[in-house]
Amino acid sequence: xxxxxxxxxxxxxxxxxxxxxxxxxxxxxxxxxxxxxxxxxxxxxxxxxxxxxxxxxxxxxxxxxxxxxxxxxxxxxxxxxxxxxxxxxxxxxxxxxxxxxxxxxxxxxxxxxxxxxxxxxxxxxxxxxxxxxxxxxxxxxxxxxxx
Amino acid sequence: xxxxxxxxxxxxxxxxxxxxxxxxxxxxxxxxxxxxxxxxxxxxxxxxxxxxxxxxxxxxxxxxxxxxxxxxxxxxxxxxxxxxxxxxxxxxxxxxxxxxxxxxxxxxxxxxxxxxxxxxxxxxxxxxxxxxxxxxxxxxxxxxxxx
DNA sequence: CAAGCACTTTACGTTAACGTAACCTTGGAC
DNA sequence: GTCCAAGGTTACGTTAACGTAAAGTGCTTG
Numbered sequence: 001x002x003x004x005x006x007x008x009x010x011x012x013x014x015x016x017x018x019x020x021x022x023x024x025x026x027x028x029x030x031x032x033x034x035x036x037x038x039x040x041x042x043x044x045x046x047x048x049x050x051x052x053x054x055x056x057x058x059x060x061x062x063x064x065x066x067x068x069x070x071x072x073x074x075x076x077x078x079x080x081x082x083x084x085x086x087x088x089x090x091x092x093x094x095x096x097x098x099x100x101x102x103x104x105x106x107x108x109x110x111x112x113x114x115x116x117x118x119x120x121x122x123x124x125x126x127x128x129x130x131x132x133x134x135x136x137x138x139x140x141x142x143x144x145x146x147x
Numbered sequence: 148x149x150x151x152x153x154x155x156x157x158x159x160x161x162x163x164x165x166x167x168x169x170x171x172x173x174x175x176x177x178x179x180x181x182x183x184x185x186x187x188x189x190x191x192x193x194x195x196x197x198x199x200x201x202x203x204x205x206x207x208x209x210x211x212x213x214x215x216x217x218x219x220x221x222x223x224x225x226x227x228x229x230x231x232x233x234x235x236x237x238x239x240x241x242x243x244x245x246x247x248x249x250x251x252x253x254x255x256x257x258x259x260x261x262x263x264x265x266x267x268x269x270x271x272x273x274x275x276x277x278x279x280x281x282x283x284x285x286x287x288x289x290x291x292x293x294x
Numbered sequence: 295c296a297a298g299c300a301c302t303t304t305a306c307g308t309t310a311a312c313g314t315a316a317c318c319t320t321g322g323a324c
Numbered sequence: 325g326t327c328c329a330a331g332g333t334t335a336c337g338t339t340a341a342c343g344t345a346a347a348g349t350g351c352t353t354g
Contacts (some may be wrong), residue, residue, distance in 0.1 A: 069265050074221045118216050134229045137245045
């Protein structure tokens with residue numbers, strides 16, 4: 001029984017609290033434990049265990065954060081895993097692997113550029129649609145007070 | 148038999164060629180006809196028919212372009228359809244509908260903002276990973292000429 | 295007129311990313 | 325001790341977005 005849970009547990013500095021339970025992480029990121037377990041099964045996370053129970057460190061939390069960000073950008077879990085695993089294997093990776101990694105990174109980067117352009121274009125579209133909608137709306141209720 | 152297919156058919160100005168066959172569109176956007184038919188089935192396209200055959204106009208092509216752009220940004224076909232359909236229904240849409248449309252647009256816009264931030268962050272991550280990879284690579288082959 | 299494309303419909307198959315249900319285990323709170 | 329909330333495993337279900345195969349239609353080209 002570690003005596004680490006003293007009275008100082010209430011002030012929530014994210015310093016000392018190095019470890020997280022699966023439920024905590026789930027709440028932090030608005031996802032379900034099932035999702036986190038699934039990511040582990042897919043090789044994106046590899047938390048320690050205390051008995052059966054998973055113990056997550058800060059690095060695991062960061063990894064999860066990066067994973068979710070990648071997902072929001074439309075990358076598949078497999079793509080994300082590839083980059084993450086190669087990143088971890090970097091120190092003792094061979095030259096071929098590293099060059100492969102650089103290729104993948106260039107690829108992702110190009111993808112991001114396309115998305116930036118897409119966002120710009122989409123933004124204009126939305127502007128157009130919105131202003132048109134406002135026009136129609138104004139003509140529909142020239143004096144109506146919305147009641 | 149319309150006599151429109153004269154000798155001037157070879158110069159490929161995208162002006163006169165108002166209509167497209169499904170295969171043409173598919174090649175233009177690097178997708179399969181099946182995908183285009185699926186989008187129609189999902190209510191994203193409604194091409195004319197000449198007999199059984201689908202005839203696509205320029206507006207259909209634009210719609211398809213917007214759809215694919217939306218997809219690259221991670222929107223579901225259902226989301227895209229909602230916006231597109233409301234956009235088409237705008238002229239005679241009632242006030243409630245239009246306001247709903249404005250809400251959806253604001254939502255998409257917020258989504259785009261998040262993605263922009265995600266892209267910025269991801270960009271930095273990629274920078275980091277890349278420079279680290281280059282470092283390791285440099286140390287691996289200090290004088291090796293790559294043969 | 296037979297061949298060969300390009301198009302059509304119908305329908306079942308597939309993959310990714312989880313959801314959900316059933317059942318078991320465990321550490322505290324009372 | 326008992327209860328229960330939070331954790332675990334196993335396994336089947338689900339949804340979106342197409343892929344793929346089978347079988348028919350239609351035009352135009354040798």
